[in-house]
Amino acid sequence: MSAAKPRAWPPRTTRARATRPRPPAKQTAQIPDAVISHYARLLDDSGVMPLIDAKLGPRPGPAGVPIRAVLVCLMVSIHHSGKATLAEAWRLAAFCLSPAAREHLGLDPDGPHPDDPHTCLADNRRFYRAFDRLTSLLDPARHDRRTRLPQHEADLLATAWEDTDRDHTRKRDLLQDIVTALVLTPVRWGKGRGYLTGFHGDVGIDTTAAPVFARPPRARRSTGELFASTEITAGWHHSAGNGPPEYGYSATLTVAARTRSALGSFPQLALGLVLDTPHKRIGANAITTLKPLAVLGLPTAFAAVDRAYTDQQPGHFARPARELGYKLALDYKVDQRGVQGSAHGALLIDGSLTCPLIPDKLARATTGLDDAAIRIPSHELTALITAREPYLLRLKQSANADGALRFQCPAAGTSPSVTCPRFDRLHQRGPSRPAAVDLTDARQRAAHPAAKPRILPPTPDHKSGELPKICHQHTITLHPGDLGHLDKFRQDLAYLSPSWRGTYSTVRAMTEGLNGRLKGHDLDLSDPKNRLAHGRVAQTILVALLVTVANDHFLDAWRHTHQPPDEPDASTETFEIPAEHLDRSPLTGRSRPPPIP
Template sequence: MLTPVRWGKGRGYLTSFRGDVGIDTTAVPVFARPPRARRSTGEMIASTEITAGWHHSAGNGPPEYGYSATLTVAARTRPASGSFPQLALGLVLDTPHKRIGANAITTLKPLAALGLPTGFAVVDRAYTDQQPGHFAQPARQLGYQLALDYKVDQRGVQGSAHGALLIDGSLACPLMPDRLAQATTGLDDAAIRTPSDELAALITAREPYLLRLKQSTNAGGAIRFQCPAADTSPSLTCPRFDRLHQRGPLRPAAVDLTDARQRAAHLAAKPRVLPPQPDLKAGELPKICRQHTITLGKDDLGHLDKFRQDLPYLTPAWIRTYKPVRANTEGINGRLKGHDLDLGDPKTRLAHGRVAQTILVALLVTVADDHFLDQWRHTQQPPDEAAATSTDILEIPTEHVDRAPPTVRSRPPPAP
C-alpha cells in the first residue's frame, strides 16, 4: 500500500509534508457472524472469523465485530505552508484492542526508509494508556515528538522525577502553586474540548514554571532539562535558587516602560517562587533545586513516562498541533468508509481469515490513496502536470497521411 506514497513523494507532491502524522484505529467489520448461543441448547457457537473481536469505538455507537485497522495518516497543522495530499501512510490489521502501541510503531518504521521527515505523532487516549516500551519510547527513538490527550483521572499532577513534578505530561518546578498544578484535575472532556477563559488563564500562568529543554534526547534515550530560574534569562525568580547558587542582586538597568518586550523581560515582571518558611536545608532539597539542570533517563519516570509529551497540555501550541491532526485523522477514516470501495462494508471483503482480510483491506486503502492523489492533482494542478496544450501534441502532416484503403482483403468473419 506504500506504492501511492512512493509515487507521490517521487513526483514532489509531499514536499510540504513536515512529518506530522496522526495515528488511530478504525473498525473493519467482517461478513461472518459473531460468536452466539444456540437457541435450543444455549451452547456457544464460534465464529468462522476466529481471530476477530469486538471493536469498541470512543463514541457512543455499538461495538462492531471484526478487526481493527491501525492507520497512520499524513497530517497538516494550521501554520503549515504549502499543500500536500492527505494519504494513509501505514496500515496494520489486527484483533481489536490487541498490540495497539506495537501496531502503531509498525506503521511508522517504513516511513524512514522512504525518506519522509519526522514531526509530531498525534494520538488519542488509547495510546496514552500503552506501556512506555510499547509506544512512547519507540516513537521517540524513531525521531517523533508526541502530542497526547488524557483521561479524566490522568489529568493534573501525574508523578515526579528528581524532584520535578510531572504535570499533564510536562516537567515543572516543584514549587509551582497548587492552584496552577491542579488546574486540570478532575475536569471532564467537555471542559477540555472548550476551555473556559479561567482555565486558559491558568494554563498560561503555568508556563513560566515549566522546565526548559536543555538538550534533546541522546542515543540512550536521556534528555536534559533546566531549572526555570537558571540561566541569564530565567522565566521566574526563586530565592531558593539565589541562596544555593549565590546569585546576588542584579545591577539596576534602565527599562523603557513604553516597550512591552522590555517590560516583560525584566525580572520584576516575572513570577516569584515562594519556598516554605523555614526552607529545607541544602542536603534535603531535590536534585532539580540543587542543580541547574537534571538528566532524565529513559526509565526515571517508570511507567509514568507514557504521559510525557513535547508540548505543554492545552497551550495554544498544543491546540494548534493536536486538534488539526486529529481532524485530519478522523477525516481520512471517514473518507475511506465513504469511498466507493467502502472500508466499512464487509460485503467487499468476503474472504475469511486475518491474512486474507489484511490483503483485501490493503488493496482497498491503496486504491483509495490513488484516488486521493488523483483528486489532489486535479485540485492543486501541480505546475509540472499542467494540462497539455496543442503544441505538446505530436501532429502528423496531412501530406504524410495515407488515406488509400488497404489493398489486402481481410479474413471473413467466422461462421456462426
C-alpha cells in the same frame, strides 16, 4: 342520481415511455486498457509478487489463474464499484476486459462464453482457487472457514496469530510486508513526483473498525455449547463515541497530516496499515506503521494520537516512537489529568516537567475536569494554563543516543522565567543591580525581574540536604527509565497551550477526515458486504487493496487541483498491446506511470 365516473388516465405517449426509469444494465461497459495497465503497474512496482512467488514455489499440476491477475482485478473492481469481492472481480475479468488486457494478465484472451454456464462456472472456480492459494500460503492457522468450530478449538487455532513459533511468525511478517508494500506504493509515487514537498513529517495515528460479515460467537440452543465465529481472531471494536460496538477487526492507520502553523499543501494519504484483533497490540501496531516511513525517506515531526495510545506501556509506544524521531502530542483521560508524578524533584503535570514549587492552583488546574471542559476551555482555565508556562522546565539538550534529555530549572540561565529565593540562596546568586528600564519597550518590561513570577518557598525552608535534585543543580538529566511507567504521559508540548491545540486538534481532525473518506460513498471500509471473503488473511489483503486504491484516488484528486498547467495529463506508456486494440480514451490521470527513481 347516477354516480360520477372516474376520470380516465391520459393515454400513454411515446415521450412518457421514454422517460420511464429503467433498472441499470447488469453488465458494465468495457474497462479501458489504461486502467488495467495502471493497476498492473502499481502491483508490479509494489514488489509483492516476487515475495509471493518465492514463498509459493513450484507447484505440480496446471498453473491456473495467476495470483497477479486476481489482485489486479480486485483493484479494478474497487476502482469501479468500491467492492473488494471476488464475485465482482471475476465478473469484470470475464466480461469487461479486452482480449489484449486479459492476455497481459495471463488469462485466456477469449474468456468464458456468457451463454455457456459450464465454462463460466469453471472459469469462476479457477479464479477463486487462485485467491485461495494466496490465503493458504499466508495463513498460520489454516482451517475450514465454512463451518463454525467449537470455541475451544477456535481458541487453539487463534494462538497461531500470537505465538512465537518461527513458521507462524514468518507468515505473519510476510503478510504485513505485503500490506505495507501495497499501501506505500502510491505514497512513493507521490513523493517521486514532488507531491509531498509540503509534508513536514507530522502524522496522526488512529484505530478504526473494519467489521466483517461473519456472525459473532454464540451458543447452540439445543446443547448450550459455545461455537466460535468463522472469523476466529475477530472481536468487538469499541470506538470512543457512543455508538454500539462492531464485530470484526481493528485497522490501525497512520495518516499524513500537518499542524496549524505548517505551510504548504500535500495529498492526504494513508502512510501505514495494520489489521489486528480489536484492542490488542495497539502501540506495537502503531510502531509497525511508522518504521517503514524512515526507509522511505520521509521527515519526522509530531505524532498526534488519542487516549488509547496514551494508555500503552512506554516500551510499547512512547519510547519506540521517540527513538524513531517523533515528538508526541497526547490527550489524557479524566483521572490522568493534573499532577501525574515526579522525577528528580520536578513535578510531571499534564505531560510536562515543572518546578516543584509551582502554585497548587496552577498544578491542579486540570484535575478532575471532564472532556467537555477540555474541548471548550473557559477563560479561567485558559488563564491558568497560560500562567503555568513560566514554571515549566526548559529543554536544555535534546535526546542523545541513549534517549537521555537535559532540562533546565526555570530560575537558572541568563534569561530565567521566574525568580526563586531558594535558587539564589543555594547557588549564592546575589540580587541583580538595578538598571534603567524603558517602560515603552515591551521586551525590557518583560525581562525585568519584577515582571516575572516569584517562587514562594515554605517558611522556614527545608534544609539543603532535604531539597530535591532539581533545586541543587541548574539542570537535570532525564533518562528513559526515570519516570517509570509514567513516561507514557510525557509529551513535547504544554497541554492545552495554543501550540498544543494547533498541533493536536489539527492533526486529529485530518486523521478523522481520512477515516471518513475511507468510509464514504465511493469506497466504504465500514461496510462488510464490500469484503465478503472469510479469514483474517483474506480480510487483511482486501482492506490493504481498498486503502491502496483510496491512496491512488487521493493522489489523482490532489493532482487535478495542484497540477502545473504544463504537466501532461496522462502518459501513453502502457503494457504492450497492439496499436489496433489500444484504448487511448482520456483518463483522470490514473494511467500515469510511476516516477523514475
